[in-house]
Amino acid sequence: MTSAFHRRPDLLAAGVREHELRRRLRTGELVRLRRGHYLSEAPTGPEQWHRARALAAAHEMAADAVLSHVTAAVLHGLPAWDLPLDRVHSTRPRRSGARVGRFAHVHAAQLDADEVVEVDGVRVTSLARTLADIGRSAPFEHAVVVADAALHRHLVTRGELDAAVARGARxxxxxxxxxxxxxxxxxSMSVGESRSRVALHVAGLPAPVLQWPVVTAGGAAxxxxxxxxxxxxxxxxxDGRVKYGRLLFPGQDAGDVLFAEKRREDAIRDEGLHMTRWTWRDLADFAPVAARIARRLGPTSHTG
Incomplete structure (x- = not known):
């Protein structure tokens, strides 16, 4: 987000009059972020709104406070699928003093120096510490989505995650x-693929190989x-709509991509592979999809 952040006292000190401030808000030249805090441009989605609120809040937090949990994940650029974004989360390195307010959730927990990094000029928990905090406080599926994204983008290593969990043993x-x-x-390359992995696991199906290359008997991809x-x-x-959007070349439309995808699926089936497809809607009730996969995997498919 490139929108500039403004505080009311700074605008008034720069010579902006009250009526001019109201006019800019009315015409959309300024967007109210919260009382006394404004942006020059409206954020484009919930995560960007949360990021803007977090950057504003960071300048008013206690000196020892560090942005953390889902707020840190957003600042690190990770997806916050279905995680509440109504409060800015921070952690203070102390044993007590945690509180939940209307706009802020302050956690109290030990915080080592190497668990704090700087992002966009503000202090946030390191990526490994952030993922461990989310794992401790969010549902399994939500925590997996965020951690999958960090691993896929090579932002964190398995060893760093293990160490972060070990530090918080108690x-x-x-x-x-x-x-x-x-x-x-x-x-996992998307939120939908991460959720699919969780759904397959909950259904008791064997863990699949991810991003498996299909080749012909002659070695052609x-x-x-x-x-x-x-x-x-x-x-x-x-099948998520975003996937097809990513596959569009200049001059192509969705019909072109769907036709190409149909040819790709036919080529995969020609190699003697049984394909099962599912969508966002299927993830809400995965049992029918899991049953189809289980039938194709055979009588020993369930791991539980």
């Missing part, structure tokens, strides 16, 4: 963080599938 929720971060994997069980010749694809 903190509430640490076993949950351990489960979520151990499950996280670098092969056919394409890459999101999920695969190579031994059973079974593959799966999560």
């Amino acid at each position: 903190r509430p929720g640490n076993p949950a963080a351990d489960r979520a971060l151990r499950f996280a994997a670098p092969g 056919v394409g890459e599938v999101d999920f695969a069980w190579p031994r059973q010749r079974c593959v799966g694809e999560f």
